[in-house]
Amino acid sequence: MSRIDWCSSAGGPLRGEIVVPGDKSVSHRALMFGALAEGVTRIRGFLEGEDTRATAAILGRLGVRFETPAPGERVVHGVGLHGLRGSSEPLDCGNAGTGMRLLAGLLAGQAFDSTLIGDESLSRRPMRRVTDPLGLMGAVIDTNDGKPPLRIHGGKTLHGVTYEPPVASAQIKSALLLAGLYAEGFTEVVEPHPTRDYTESMLRAFGWPIDYAPGRARLEGGHTLRAVDVDVPADFSSAAFFIVAACIVPGSELRLKAVGLNPRRTGLLAALELMGADIAVENMRSSGGEDIGDLVVRYAPLHGVALPLDIVPDMIDEFPALFVAAATADGMTTIRGAAELRVKESDRIASMAHGLKACGVKIDELPDGAIIQGGPIGGGTIDSHGDHRIAMSFAVAGLLASTPIVIGDCANVATSFPGFVALANGAGFRLEAA
Numbered sequence: 001m002s003r004i005d006w007c008s009s010a011g012g013p014l015r016g017e018i019v020v021p022g023d024k025s026v027s028h029r030a031l032m033f034g035a036l037a038e039g040v041t042r043i044r045g046f047l048e049g050e051d052t053r054a055t056a057a058i059l060g061r062l063g064v065r066f067e068t069p070a071p072g073e074r075v076v077h078g079v080g081l082h083g084l085r086g087s088s089e090p091l092d093c094g095n096a097g098t099g100m101r102l103l104a105g106l107l108a109g110q111a112f113d114s115t116l117i118g119d120e121s122l123s124r125r126p127m128r129r130v131t132d133p134l135g136l137m138g139a140v141i142d143t144n145d146g147k148p149p150l151r152i153h154g155g156k157t158l159h160g161v162t163y164e165p166p167v168a169s170a171q172i173k174s175a176l177l178l179a180g181l182y183a184e185g186f187t188e189v190v191e192p193h194p195t196r197d198y199t200e201s202m203l204r205a206f207g208w209p210i211d212y213a214p215g216r217a218r219l220e221g222g223h224t225l226r227a228v229d230v231d232v233p234a235d236f237s238s239a240a241f242f243i244v245a246a247c248i249v250p251g252s253e254l255r256l257k258a259v260g261l262n263p264r265r266t267g268l269l270a271a272l273e274l275m276g277a278d279i280a281v282e283n284m285r286s287s288g289g290e291d292i293g294d295l296v297v298r299y300a301p302l303h304g305v306a307l308p309l310d311i312v313p314d315m316i317d318e319f320p321a322l323f324v325a326a327a328t329a330d331g332m333t334t335i336r337g338a339a340e341l342r343v344k345e346s347d348r349i350a351s352m353a354h355g356l357k358a359c360g361v362k363i364d365e366l367p368d369g370a371i372i373q374g375g376p377i378g379g380g381t382i383d384s385h386g387d388h389r390i391a392m393s394f395a396v397a398g399l400l401a402s403t404p405i406v407i408g409d410c411a412n413v414a415t416s417f418p419g420f421v422a423l424a425n426g427a428g429f430r431l432e433a434a
């Protein structure tokens with residue numbers, strides 16, 4: 001990947017209507033369930049990001065045929081639960097933790113061996129959180145001291161377990177449920193806090209019997225998946241950068257259309273409302289069992305808060321953007337209970353703290369969060385640490401900075417948000433190549 005640096009200058013207000021790209025979590029899962037189903041699955045609104053394309057490429061190596069009638073569309077020719085064929089080559093998940101952890105569960109139940117690899121960032125991320133419980137089900141997976149590559153031994157008989165993950169993680173839950181499709185008996189996951197339930201809802205839509213309620217999911221192996229079309233909503237996590245931008249730049253009024261509003265994703269709205277934001281949800285409707293709606297975000301002065309612990313898992317990918325909102329708010333914001341941020345594409349607490357300090361913001365790192373003193377933001381040169389969400393968050397900070405913010409290493413934005421720069425500049429950002 002060639003290096004890309006950005007320069008974000010004071011801009012705005014943010015005006016007009018935008019549609020952000022399709023949801024990453026839903027796109028990964030639609031590919032996987034479409035591949036394992038009997039019949040043809042049509043996906044609309046598919047995220048053309050590097051993470052989801054890596055998952056499609058892996059499934060292609062395993063014998064699944066895809067068509068791309070137009071950008072954002074995929075036709076998946078399902079091979080059935082036992083129709084994948086092995087690949088002697090390593091399967092490259094790129095930057096995607098979701099891709100690797102879900103595929104680990106899916107591949108643990110196959111008759112063939114597989115090796116999952118990832119880029120430098122993914123190769124540093126913890127995998128025991130999935131390989132240990134998959135091991136309890138009878139899977140055999142070798143790791144590099146708990147990190148990728150994952151060498152998954154095929155031909156193992158899996159059996160269902162009841163598992164209580166130590167951290168709230170939809171990736172852990174989903175890996176176990178995917179392995180559970182191939183296991184004898186029942187697989188049950190009981191979570192410390194409910195996480196996004198796309199795996200459960202999509203399994204049901206594809207005809208697999210599953211019992212689930214927030215925080216609990218249970219299924220039995222040995223059924224069949226039947227192809228069904230999937231409409232992917234716009235990704236709330238991508239919308240988050242524009243939501244925060246419109247909240248903090250005076251004079252803004254921005255409509256984000258048809259955004260996925262799964263309640264396990266929208267903690268940022270609750271956090272910003274506590275801080276004084278003016279965000280309205282309009283045209284709320286249901287599509288494929290998911291809530292979607294338009295968000296109308298108007299500028300309002302924000303004030304600092306002590307973030308309630310129970311909304312943390314519902315906004316786990318939105319913290320870098322929230323750090324920026326807190327840095328511009330009046331007063332102090334305290335974030336706790338978010339240690340998971342340290343094991344994302346970068347250590348997001350450290351990345352945000354270093355970057356905000358470089359822009360003159362007073363921020364104290366905590367092991368599981370930060371204390372941020374809001375006030376004016378200065379310019380500076382910061383490093384995204386190759387993390388898409390850090391890069392886009394500092395692009396938002398640049399809107400209010402007294403001098404430009406130069407953001408290093410932004411190519412990874414293409415993993416989750418292709419077209420970010422053009423969409424941002426169309427809405428009022430002043431973002432250019434540095």
Ligand SMILES: O=C(O)C1=C[C@@H](OP(=O)(O)O)[C@@H](O)[C@H](O)C1
Nearest residue numbers: 025098168169170171172316317
């Ligand atoms: O299941 C998913 O699609 C995801 C789950 C979350 O990770 P964890 O399961 O590690 O919390 C999130 O951070 C990631 O971007 C997508």
Ligand SMILES: C=C(OP(=O)(O)O)C(=O)O
Nearest residue numbers: 095096097098099317344
């Ligand atoms: C954490 C993220 O993704 P993943 O775990 O799939 O790499 C993210 O997109 O913020």
